[in-house]
Amino acid sequence: MQPTPRPSSTVIVLMGVSGSGKSTIAAELVDRLGWTFAEGDAMHPPENIERMAAGIPLTDADRAPWLRRITDWIRARLEAGQDAIVTCSALKAEYRDELRSAGPGVRIVYLRGNPATLVARQSARRGHFMPASLMRSQLETLEEPRPDEGVLTVDVAAGPAEIATTIIRSLGLDPS
Ligand SMILES: Nc1ncnc2c1ncn2[C@@H]1O[C@H](COP(=O)(O)OP(=O)(O)O)[C@@H](O)[C@H]1O
Numbered sequence: 001m002q003p004t005p006r007p008s009s010t011v012i013v014l015m016g017v018s019g020s021g022k023s024t025i026a027a028e029l030v031d032r033l034g035w036t037f038a039e040g041d042a043m044h045p046p047e048n049i050e051r052m053a054a055g056i057p058l059t060d061a062d063r064a065p066w067l068r069r070i071t072d073w074i075r076a077r078l079e080a081g082q083d084a085i086v087t088c089s090a091l092k093a094e095y096r097d098e099l100r101s102a103g104p105g106v107r108i109v110y111l112r113g114n115p116a117t118l119v120a121r122q123s124a125r126r127g128h129f130m131p132a133s134l135m136r137s138q139l140e141t142l143e144e145p146r147p148d149e150g151v152l153t154v155d156v157a158a159g160p161a162e163i164a165t166t167i168i169r170s171l172g173l174d175p176s
């Protein structure tokens, strides 16, 4: 069977709840691949950051402008033929549909962890606006990707370097 040809450029979306390692794995992938990177959190309107910092979960309406900005960013990278990486919790299937609408080069990677690990990692993290109290709503809101979504799921029990290797191999991004 012929290998599936890569589209002209690829944008990896690292998804998962707060504390799943999106920023950490993105940094590892950027180191290894040298691709353009955007932190999805930086695209939230300031009110969203204020809400989360105050322990208030975001609603669909709160997330709408943020998802639009991320989707526009992805589309611009694909149109420019640039490979890129972006973090976005993408908790619901409808959010992922929107992100994928940016173009065929979108590859979503779900960083899946057991709740105990996620809570431990998120609460050990310092200097971040997201309070540990919001983990419960993150986990309640999360709709894990269905098999037909074509999302790559990676367990976050392993260390960042191993996870990055798994992602690079599974997406066929090894240097040839
Ligand atoms: N695979 C991993 N193994 C061990 N610790 C990790 C791993 N991934 C992330 N961490 C740690 O867990 C915390 C949350 O990771 P972070 O990348 O900030 O998650 P997110 O961006 O999804 O909120 C950080 O303190 C980070 O150093």
Ligand SMILES: O=C(O)[C@H](O)[C@@H](O)[C@H](O)[C@H](O)COP(=O)(O)O
Pocket (backbone or CB within 6 Å): 017, 018, 019, 022, 023, 041, 052, 058, 063, 089, 090, 091, 130, 138
């Ligand atoms: O959709 C949401 O509720 C938020 O976007 C949330 O899922 C996201 O995780 C925050 O931006 C916190 O940032 P960290 O994921 O870096 O903790």
